[in-house]
Amino acid sequence: MSGSDNPEKFSPAPHPKPRISVLKLASCDGCQLAFLGLGDKLLDLAGLVEIVHFAEAGPLGPLTDLDITFIEGSLSTPEDRDLVLSVRKESRFLVTIGACATSGGIQALRNLASGPLLPSLYPSPEVIDFLDLSTPVASLVPVDLELWGCPVTGEQILEALRSLLFGALPPAQTDKVCLECKRRGIACVMVTKQIPCLGPVTLTGCGALCPSFDRGCYGCFGPAENPETAPLARRFSGLGLAPPEIARRFLFINSNAPAFLKEGSRWQEGDPHE
Ligand code: SF4
Ligand code: SF4
Structure with missing residues (x-):
């Protein structure tokens, strides 16, 4: 905002x-x-x-x-x-x-x-x-x-x-999808089912819709405040995603959002840690 x-x-x-x-x-x-x-x-x-x-x-x-x-x-x-x-x-x-x-x-x-x-x-x-x-x-x-x-x-x-x-801005939404899962009692899809999920770095607003249907979040509400994208990308690697697949997770609906653009770009040409 x-x-x-x-x-x-x-x-x-x-x-x-x-x-x-x-x-x-x-x-x-x-x-x-x-x-x-x-x-x-x-x-x-x-x-x-x-x-x-x-x-x-x-x-x-x-x-x-x-x-x-x-x-x-x-x-x-x-x-x-x-x-x-x-x-x-x-x-x-x-x-x-x-x-x-x-x-x-x-x-x-x-x-x-x-x-x-x-x-x-x-x-x-x-x-x-x-x-x-x-x-x-x-x-x-x-x-x-x-x-x-x-x-x-x-x-x-x-x-x-x-x-x-009434001449005022609504309160800013800053929570992450992860928090919404906890509030709703939805089991973490990444921990329990090893499904890659962008919930830890994505703004909520959807009520954790995708995880509630056993699907990973693909980031449609854009980056949350202080998104820790680098550790999440490494976790995706640990779950078996190849670097181009990790890049595509970030470079999708909000590819132009700076935090997602930066992380996705890092993985486009291969694992940035190698
Ligand atoms: S992809 Fe969109 S609708 Fe699905 S959990 Fe993520 S933010 Fe919510
Ligand atoms: S593609 Fe654009 S217009 Fe269509 S639902 Fe998504 S944000 Fe809205």
Whole structure:
């Protein structure tokens, strides 16, 4: 999360019905669907705020004089960049929703490619206009609140809305998935089943969803505070993962998040300890 440099905006919304927009850049729409998945709560919300622009849900109003803008997706095209620059000027609060908008998402894997990818994917790549890198929104403009996850949960969005409508940021989530497993009484999948799991270095917010189904966490909520990635990577090695497999664990949904990028890169060319 990054703070704002303008304390005046941390006051209750000035419009009788706060003006909200939800935008999409390069993304799969999954985080917008988490928004829509709020169901009845979204209908209640629609009575309290004015949903000015939310293409996935219908409204296509002008992107001006907004109280809160939620953005899904990474900056991947010149249109994405222009839209973000313009909506930042029109929004009191700018909130990124999901791994794409917050860290560049899975499409940021193209940042790591050694050569041009498009010719192998599209028959006429020259018709596609895109930026050199896929990057998070905060790489271009100040962001007031970053919600991690792939996708985010509806509860994260509601909590953010509740707080921002009262002119405050929600409390920062800093716990790791590991802690959530302990709270829920879920047996550690790495200790009991030798399943590689990124839970020790990943922010919680999902309720330890994957370990609750006997699966290792793959880091979709991004790096937690002070993530001890190096010992975890060595543990993965001890569990039998080859260096490229260890690299891929970190270079996946949040490959562009600095802590994961650093650790994954260390293992790309082999075991860094040899
Ligand atoms: S963060 Fe995940 S669910 Fe959300 S838009 Fe990106 S790929 Fe889709
Ligand atoms: S356990 Fe990890 S990968 Fe699974 S939903 Fe939670 S943060 Fe995402």
